[in-house]
Amino acid sequence: MTFGGEVKNELCRAGLSRKCCAQAEAYGVLLYCNTFCGSEIRIVTEHEAFAQRLPALFRKAFRLSFDRLPEGEGKRVFSIQAPDKLRLIHQTYGVDPEALALHINFAALEEPCCRAAFFRGAFLSGGSVTDPRKGYHLELATSHRSVSREMLALLREEEFAPKDADRKGNSVIYFKQSEYIEDFLTAIGAPVAAMDVMTAKLEKDLRGSVNRRVNCDAANLDKVVEAAQGQLEAIRRLERSGRLETLPDKLQEAARLRAAHPEDTLAQLAEQCSPPVTKSALNHRLRKLVELGGQVEDI
Numbered sequence: 001m002t003f004g005g006e007v008k009n010e011l012c013r014a015g016l017s018r019k020c021c022a023q024a025e026a027y028g029v030l031l032y033c034n035t036f037c038g039s040e041i042r043i044v045t046e047h048e049a050f051a052q053r054l055p056a057l058f059r060k061a062f063r064l065s066f067d068r069l070p071e072g073e074g075k076r077v078f079s080i081q082a083p084d085k086l087r088l089i090h091q092t093y094g095v096d097p098e099a100l101a102l103h104i105n106f107a108a109l110e111e112p113c114c115r116a117a118f119f120r121g122a123f124l125s126g127g128s129v130t131d132p133r134k135g136y137h138l139e140l141a142t143s144h145r146s147v148s149r150e151m152l153a154l155l156r157e158e159e160f161a162p163k164d165a166d167r168k169g170n171s172v173i174y175f176k177q178s179e180y181i182e183d184f185l186t187a188i189g190a191p192v193a194a195m196d197v198m199t200a201k202l203e204k205d206l207r208g209s210v211n212r213r214v215n216c217d218a219a220n221l222d223k224v225v226e227a228a229q230g231q232l233e234a235i236r237r238l239e240r241s242g243r244l245e246t247l248p249d250k251l252q253e254a255a256r257l258r259a260a261h262p263e264d265t266l267a268q269l270a271e272q273c274s275p276p277v278t279k280s281a282l283n284h285r286l287r288k289l290v291e292l293g294g295q296v297e298d299i
């Protein structure tokens with residue numbers, strides 16, 4: 001199952017205990033479903049758990065059933081055409097069945113519990129979300145332009161910062177930031193999915209920082225190797241010219257250690273001195289060798 005499918009599974013486990021919330025959720029479903037007009041309601045879904053939830057949701061919200069329950073698997077169509085049922089639903093939300101455009105009736109969504117249920121219904125009906133391991137994208141799509149505009153305002157009131165776009169005749173509201181997707185999923189009743197988004201983000205950030213560190217280490221390593229090569233070159237010159245054995249013991253020791261361990265770090269070499277010295281003391285000696293090596297005429 002896709003990540004989006006799992007999110008919907010989790011949402012469909014939310015209880016249907018309050019009538020106010022059931023009505024709000026059904027409202028979200030209707031405004032984001034395939035057809036919600038004066039003469040018909042048509043909700044089409046392929047999602048098993050959502051198909052199970054719909055009849056229970058409408059029973060709780062309106063005490064009514066769909067005209068015909070779909071059978072079998074795959075695409076399921078739930079529809080209502082009976083005028084008395086449609087009238088009851090329109091009245092519940094104060095919808096004028098003759099009006100040209102649908103609007104969100106904010107009065108039906110005053111309670112915070114109902115708002116969350118409304119968003120959940122909209123997502124179940126017209127929402128989708130990308131697997132967070134592939135990218136961050138959550139959207140709500142409806143054919144009702146004014147509904148989308150008002151949904152945007154409603155979400156902003158709840159301190160989300162969604163963006164909007166038109167796509168193939170649909171109005172789309174979407175989130176691209178993982179934090180908003182997490183918050184939205186948590187708010188509408190999918191905290192487990194929200195946690196998945198957070199985990200995916202953490203893993204991605206961690207991989208990024210490891211990569212940065214590896215790159216940085218590689219750059220440092222290059223510098224170390226470069227420095228060691230310069231030291232080795234100087235030591236060879238001093239040796240060939242016979243100057244090395246005239247140098248103080250400390251410098252001779254540093255030269256011997258570097259020549260014997262070309263790939264050791266300063267810290268590793270410093271430990272091998274007898275007695276061991278600090279990194280900076282050894283660094284000082286190696287620099288001195290490089291300086292002296294530079295003074296030697298090529299032979």
Ligand SMILES: [Zn+2]
Nearest residue numbers: 020021113114
């Ligand atoms: Zn409520």
